[in-house]
Amino acid sequence: MAAPLPAASGDDPCFAELIARRPHLSRHALDGLVMEEVPLARIAEAAGTPTWVYSAGALRRRLGLLRRALAEANLAATVHFAVKANPNLAVLRVLADAGAGADVVSEGELRAARAAGIPPSAIVFSGVGKTEREIRLALAEDILQINAESAEEVEEISALAAALGRTARVALRVNPDVDARTHAKITTGRSENKFGVAISDAAALYARMAALPGIEPVGIAVHIGSQITAGMAPYRAAYARVAALVRELRAAGLPVARVDCGGGLGIPYRDEPAPLPEALAGAIRGALGDLGLPVMLEPGRWIAGPAGVLLASVVREKRGATHRFVVVDAGMNDLVRPAMYEAWHGILPVAPEALVAPLSPAGVVGPVCESGDTFARARALPALRPGALVAFLDAGAYGAAMSSTYNARPLAAEVLVDGARFAVVRDRQGYDALLAGQRLPPWLGREPGS
Template structure:
């Protein structure tokens, strides 16, 4: 066998111990192995099989509290609306709602999930560029806090639906400030070529138009410049500065502006990259919008839920290729698509104590799907792992299960919530029978 391919990242990867040190809800027990809070991940795998998602209730609470605390320390009094698209699990939403978080939703399904989880309609914001008439009707029937309109055409739709229903829609206008957040091209949302919002220069005329339409109460403006923003808060400051200028312009025209929705996007360190803190974000908001006398809101998703979750998966086999070693897992890109879609880096840590301490060698860590893109890591240092060995893929609590599919007819994995020394199944593993349910063969094929 030829020598394995070298590690591809120019800098050494963080060690397993270094990865865990930054994630206080995870630790290696010398006997029980990798623990989430006080529960061995091996026990979860034994109870519910693999692959399986595990979420730390303690981490969710701490991270939400840290963000709320930073906003309070900056004397902003801003509302936190969790971006449901990051993790729509009902148990996660219920837990965050109990801690005072509202919900930012982008579909009928997310709105219904937030309500089913107990989040009050008065704490729900509906965003998104393509709301259907049915979704607008539902939002108005539920009397949610506000709808973020993203185009002149959508404003007209909301007006027509609200008028027909005899309702008045509270509407914020989402603007596109043409600010580059320096994030991945597929998750940037604040540049002029992106589909989101209206050009900020066109906002005064459209906001004035909203004030004259029946069924609409303009209540403010909104912005969201991208996801997984790690290049400091400079882009936030620029975008919020443009938003502050817009608020002053609208008020100078005699228009009422009560709220500013600052969006989300605060990044997390998946590897060991620097990432801005909630305090830095709060500082950017305070410096630009803090003296306008408006209600403020933020829409984090990844920052709260990402580090709180892991994907526990089993080794199917090790394959020794001509030039490299492959560790094949029973998880795949249909479970966690981020590495395939965004070239994203996720820490991968052995669960067993002996594997955690064993010598490392480079390997490609892959799934069983018939795609070369079904790869979690290339040239990653990992010990020799026997079949059925467990590994945990870190920082999978956001855009993990939420983006899962049944590609290759693979059932959706189970989800578990850990809280101290307790854990509970919060979403059942999809059955093979459920994969076929709802499909029908036309009669003529059996004729």
């Protein structure tokens, strides 16, 4: 029998609690931390570090839980994964094979969704800044729906579609002026946010859409923010306003085929309470159920966040005047959420002996030349020698997708685990690739590397 895991100090969950809450992770007495059936140490040996590692089983499971909750609420619903959370083609293919469509916000995401095998009939294009080129691509692909976010965008879609002899299926995204009570940088449904049309202006603009050439109005869309953990009240308020709008449109004889309910359902990174998909399904059913319309959801983080970890190696431990620092080879250029949002991520040692060793407080920092390159402060961790592996939990959403090459640090590799199998699904960026595309102008002489 494996030795019991030590308790964490302070209010942080202990290693045992962190592992128990993530069914795709387990602890083996010989292999240490394991994802599905693959020891993370084996992945580090094969792919190096830092490396993003995703559980296909967790992706399928979480998508299935959400779809089941919607079905049990008697909702005719489709799920369109928010590609911005994780655009890796292997992740998208796993979800597509499990029945998900895609919610995209750029040409690159649309192309990624198509490359992963997601059909145009399951793709929604959202976003406040779609360019003419992007609208043309959406029309050429004949995607399921474009979510228009302004009167100006509606006019542009109409003109482009009419010129191309096509009809765009357009939903109008409304801003319900509802505070989702989430981080200020990821709220999207308040009147001061850039997203959507003021709900007071929506009926008139929807009528205008119905009169324009090249547009088929198909419904109303709403999305109030990301990482919503404050309960269902914000959702209920937003959906109630959408329901009232739908009734107003119907009373005016305007067609409404569906409601796009957005996403934003939060996850517990630490040990905070987070609403379950059954609660979201109930909120949708309560506000929109009597309309008799199919609904769409666009989750990203809830599906992919817990399914991934960022695997890193310890460079060294550094003893400061008053603090112990664990320096790892992953930086804020890899996982920016702690620096950007003051976000908390669980950090687990990978080696079996480290999981049961005595703990002491440590700051966990990366190599980037910024004081903000700090993943944790006073985190209870064992002594970690150079080369020891650690896993940053819940890194499957807005991890690799938001990474950069700051400090000229190449992008990390990405690996997919599926049962006892694993494969590199994105190669680690090499230094030649990092410099590719750069050149000196003729007046500065030699090209780089020549």
